[in-house]
Each structure stands twice: as structure tokens, then as C-alpha cells.
Amino acid sequence: MKVRIEKLDNYGRGLAHLSNKIVFVPNALPNEVVEVDIVSEKKKYIEGIVKKYYATATNRKNINCPYYNLCGGCSLEHLSFEDENTFKEEKVKAILKKYANENIENLPIKSKEMYHYRNKITFHIKDNKLGFYKDNTNSLVEIDNCLLANRKINSLIEPLKALVKINSLEEIMIRTSNDERFVLIKLTGKASRYESLIPLVDVLLINDKVITTNDKILTTISSKKYYLSAAAFFQINKDLTKDLYDVALEEVKNNSLEKALDLYCGTGTIGIYISKYLKEVIGIDKVKENISNANKNRELNNALNCKFLCAKVEDVIDNYKGIDLIIVDPPRAGLKGKVIETILKILPKELIYISCDVITLARDLKILKDSYDIKLVQPFNMFPRTYHVECACILKKKE
Ligand SMILES: C[S@@+](CC[C@H](N)C(=O)[O-])C[C@H]1O[C@@H](n2cnc3c(N)ncnc32)[C@H](O)[C@@H]1O
Incomplete structure (x- = not known):
């Protein structure tokens, strides 16, 4: 047709x-x-x-990737980068209007590199071949490089393919530091012949067993340093995360806020990034490995006014009052009803909402905007060539 x-x-x-x-x-x-x-x-x-x-x-635009529309990773490679950015600005505007009845005229997206921005990639293995599964299938697309992966990760594909041929692997996860100096690799499956990999990595895991002396790599965001282990959460865009965190940094620098909650804190990155301008930061995340990394990162950055708690936000948020600032960075599903209700009871002066799904963000803003004015919605193109868009919002309590 x-x-x-x-x-x-x-x-x-x-x-x-x-x-x-x-x-x-x-x-x-x-x-x-x-x-x-x-x-x-x-x-x-x-x-x-x-x-x-x-x-x-x-x-x-000319398509630069031979696996486009096959591997399921990108969806906008046929569109110019400029138009991709406009598409994302318009998408955020339309969704905020539709689901939060919020009109935002001017929403210039922040964007950096179109390619090679990812600091982490998980390859799948099937029949001793390395690649990605086609969307919703178990059919593997073998690849030699990935335009989204950083150059260090791409340089490791060839040696990994050799390893895949002589082992019975299911998956390989590679993570690098943002400056691409340090490499962590986790092999999943049966691996007995992995010696060739040792000189190429700083950390190697086979399933959950750490083979190397170190179990973490060191990465940076601006002047802050962060330890990162295999299972810990970390923002994947190696360049733009700094700009995302700077939204929160500028806000705490320019306002007298003392006590902050960093909810869904991952490895403590945002809380530590802004801690210099606060008296106390309490970070909460449900994943044990995130909190153990966060505690190391607190020491590493001498951010001793940060404390981290391993718990589900919805189970412990009731325990807090007298908070000036709450930062939330939830998974795609957004905030649970109980979490929003409790935020509205705590009623901090400011709320910073970081979101990777603009529909759930708009749903939550619709409720929050009864008590808060939306001062800023800043979209970030954290995932170029895909349809995903990240937003940082600043909300101030109504007078
Ligand atoms: C989008 S990440 C944000 C991490 C962090 N803010 C950053 O910038 O690196 C979301 C985090 O929420 C955590 N998480 C998901 N559901 C949670 C819950 N119900 N309670 C606490 N943490 C949760 C995940 O473990 C993950 O680290």
C-alpha cells in the first residue's frame, strides 16, 4: 500500500x-x-x-550504519542531527501540553556528540557470534562496530570476537571511564580461555566472580571522581551528564538550601556533585551495589556531608521532614503515588525532577504543579539517534 x-x-x-x-x-x-x-x-x-x-x-540523511533497522538500537539515523534535536524539543513540548497542560514556548535542547557517546554497551552472543538481538526476537545481528559506543569500546570488539569463538558465552558487558582510560568487562556464560583479555582490561568479571585485583574502575564527571563496579548504575552519556548535573549545581549555588534528599541516587553522583553548597545530603537507592559505590564515592570526594541509605524510596520517604530540596531521578515509570503524596507533605522549597520518560514526567508534574511553579524544563539529548530524551525540571514551592 x-x-x-x-x-x-x-x-x-x-x-x-x-x-x-x-x-x-x-x-x-x-x-x-x-x-x-x-x-x-x-x-x-x-x-x-x-x-x-x-x-x-x-x-x-545518509545512513552511516550497516546495521540500521536491523539491530534495534537506533531509530533516527535517517534524520539529520539538527532535525533530531528539533523532533525531541517538539516531542517534549507536545507531551507536556497534552498530559500536564503546561505550555512551554522555548525549549532549546542541550546536545553534544551525535555518535560515540556511550560509555557502556552490552553485547549478546549466539552461536559464537557477537552482536545485538533484533527488536523482540532471538535473532542475532553480528556487528563489527557500533556508532553509539565510544571508541575504546569499539577497539575491543575485535579481540572480543576472537574470545567469543573459543568460549561458550551468552553476553559481554563493557563499561569504560568517561575519559576512556579504564575498562571493565563482564563475561556471562562459560569462559575458560580469557587470558588474552587480561592485558586489555582493568577489571574483569566472569559471571559475578571478579578475576582481576580491582573490582571497580575510576571515572569522572567534571572535577568529581567516582568508583564504578559492574552492577552499579551510571549515566551512559560520557559528555552530557556534566551539563545535566550542572542544572542542579547552579540551583543550589544560587539559593540558600541546606538539607537535601537525593532520591533514586544510583552511585551518589548528583548528591556528591552538589554537596559543597549544602549542609546535608541524604541519598536513597534500592540497589545494594549502588549504595556501596556511593559510600566509596563520598570518601573519595571528601563529601562527608552526604549519607546514603539502601532502601526503596516509597518505604522510607515518610521518615524525612525539614527538607529544603528534593531531587528525584526515578526509572521510566516515574514517581509512585505514595512518593508524590509524601513529597507534597514534606513540601520542600525546591524540587528537581530528572526524568528519562517525558510522559510519566508530565503525569507527575500535573499533580505537583498544584503546589509548585515549574521554573525550568531543560531537555537533554542524552541518547542521540534514538527516540529517547532526558529532561531536568526545577520546581519552586508556590508562595
Ligand atoms: C535513572 S537512575 C538514577 C541514578 C542517579 N540519579 C544518576 O544520575 O546516576 C534510577 C535509580 O533508581 C533506583 N531505583 C529504582 N527504583 C527504586 C525504588 N523504588 N527505590 C529506590 N531506588 C530505586 C535504581 O537502582 C537506579 O539507580
């Missing part, structure tokens, strides 16, 4: 209409006329793939 693409949906797919049904087509841009093969058809919509382009858009 032949359709004209009208716009992009929130996932970066081309959207068209055909006899009362919506048609979703990846790798298709507004104004393109395409022949579509149907992949699945439901009552209200059709999912398809492009069979032929009759007319292509002027902002279509």
Missing part, C-alpha cells in the same frame, strides 16, 4: 492514515511517499516497513 507520511510519532516512526487506520512506519519522514509492507494489522492501526520510497524528504 502507498501512503504519505504526515509526521513522526513519539518513537520517531513515520505516521500516516489509511482508511480510518493509523499506519506506523519506521525509517520514514514527514512528506515522504512510501510503499509499505504490512508487518502487523490491528483494529485501529497497522505497523509496516518501507518497501519503496517514491519521494524522499530533503532532511533525509
Whole structure:
């Protein structure tokens, strides 16, 4: 069937209409006329793939990756970087309007490198081949490099492929420091012949067993240093995380706030980053390894006014009062009802909400905005070439 693409949906797919049904087509841009093969058809919509382009858009860009639309990693590689950034700005604006009834005119996104920004990649292994699984399948796309991975990670693919041939592995996770000096690799599966890897890594794990002397690498964000172990959470964009954390830093620098909660704190990175301007920071995260890293990072940065607690936020947030600032950086699902209710009881002067899912962010802002004014929504293109967008919001308690 032949359709004209009208716009992009929130996932970066081309959207068209055909006899009362919506048609979703990846790798298709507004104004393109395409022949579509149907992949699945439901009552209200059709999912398809492009069979032929009759007319292509002027902002279509050459695709630089041989695995595009195969490996499931990127969805906007066919769009210029400038237009990707505009797409993300418009997406945030539209979702905030739709779900939070919030009109924001000007939302310039912060963005740095288009490629090679990831400091962590997990490769899958099947039949002694290394690559990524196609979306929602167990069919593996073998790869030689990945445009999203940093250059250090790409330089390790060849030696890893040799290792994969002589072992029975299922997965390989590589993580580097942001400056790409240090490397941590975790092999999952059966690995008996891994000697060739030892000179190439600083930390090696086979399943959960640490093989090397060290079990952590050292990374940095601006002037702060952070230890990082295999299972700990860490922001994956090696360049832009500093800018994201600077939103919180500028806010605490310029306001007299004393006591802060850093909820969903991961390895304590944000709390430690801003701790110099606060009397006390309490970080909470449910993952034991995150909190053990956070405690090390506290010492490493001499941020002794930070304390970290391993717990579910919803189980302990009731215990806190007299807080000036709450920072939340929840997973995609956003804040649980109980957490929002308790934040509204604690009623800190300021709230900084960092979000990787703008729909749940908008849902939560709709409730919070009864008691808070939204002073800033700053989108960040933390995940170029994908449809994901990160936002940092500053909310101030209404007078
Ligand atoms: C998006 S990460 C944010 C980490 C950190 N703020 C950073 O910038 O690196 C979300 C974190 O929330 C934690 N988490 C998820 N659900 C939680 C819960 N119910 N209670 C506490 N922590 C939770 C995860 O372990 C993860 O570290």
C-alpha cells in the first residue's frame, strides 16, 4: 500500500492514515511517499516497513550504519542531527501540553556528540557470534562496530570476537571511564580461555566472580571522581551528564538550601556533585551495589556531608521532614503515588525532577504543579539517534 507520511510519532516512526487506520512506519519522514509492507494489522492501526520510497524528504540523511533497522538500537539515523534535536524539543513540548497542560514556548535542547557517546554497551552472543538481538526476537545481528559506543569500546570488539569463538558465552558487558582510560568487562556464560583479555582490561568479571585485583574502575564527571563496579548504575552519556548535573549545581549555588534528599541516587553522583553548597545530603537507592559505590564515592570526594541509605524510596520517604530540596531521578515509570503524596507533605522549597520518560514526567508534574511553579524544563539529548530524551525540571514551592 502507498501512503504519505504526515509526521513522526513519539518513537520517531513515520505516521500516516489509511482508511480510518493509523499506519506506523519506521525509517520514514514527514512528506515522504512510501510503499509499505504490512508487518502487523490491528483494529485501529497497522505497523509496516518501507518497501519503496517514491519521494524522499530533503532532511533525509545518509545512513552511516550497516546495521540500521536491523539491530534495534537506533531509530533516527535517517534524520539529520539538527532535525533530531528539533523532533525531541517538539516531542517534549507536545507531551507536556497534552498530559500536564503546561505550555512551554522555548525549549532549546542541550546536545553534544551525535555518535560515540556511550560509555557502556552490552553485547549478546549466539552461536559464537557477537552482536545485538533484533527488536523482540532471538535473532542475532553480528556487528563489527557500533556508532553509539565510544571508541575504546569499539577497539575491543575485535579481540572480543576472537574470545567469543573459543568460549561458550551468552553476553559481554563493557563499561569504560568517561575519559576512556579504564575498562571493565563482564563475561556471562562459560569462559575458560580469557587470558588474552587480561592485558586489555582493568577489571574483569566472569559471571559475578571478579578475576582481576580491582573490582571497580575510576571515572569522572567534571572535577568529581567516582568508583564504578559492574552492577552499579551510571549515566551512559560520557559528555552530557556534566551539563545535566550542572542544572542542579547552579540551583543550589544560587539559593540558600541546606538539607537535601537525593532520591533514586544510583552511585551518589548528583548528591556528591552538589554537596559543597549544602549542609546535608541524604541519598536513597534500592540497589545494594549502588549504595556501596556511593559510600566509596563520598570518601573519595571528601563529601562527608552526604549519607546514603539502601532502601526503596516509597518505604522510607515518610521518615524525612525539614527538607529544603528534593531531587528525584526515578526509572521510566516515574514517581509512585505514595512518593508524590509524601513529597507534597514534606513540601520542600525546591524540587528537581530528572526524568528519562517525558510522559510519566508530565503525569507527575500535573499533580505537583498544584503546589509548585515549574521554573525550568531543560531537555537533554542524552541518547542521540534514538527516540529517547532526558529532561531536568526545577520546581519552586508556590508562595
Ligand atoms: C535513572 S537512575 C538514577 C541514578 C542517579 N540519579 C544518576 O544520575 O546516576 C534510577 C535509580 O533508581 C533506583 N531505583 C529504582 N527504583 C527504586 C525504588 N523504588 N527505590 C529506590 N531506588 C530505586 C535504581 O537502582 C537506579 O539507580
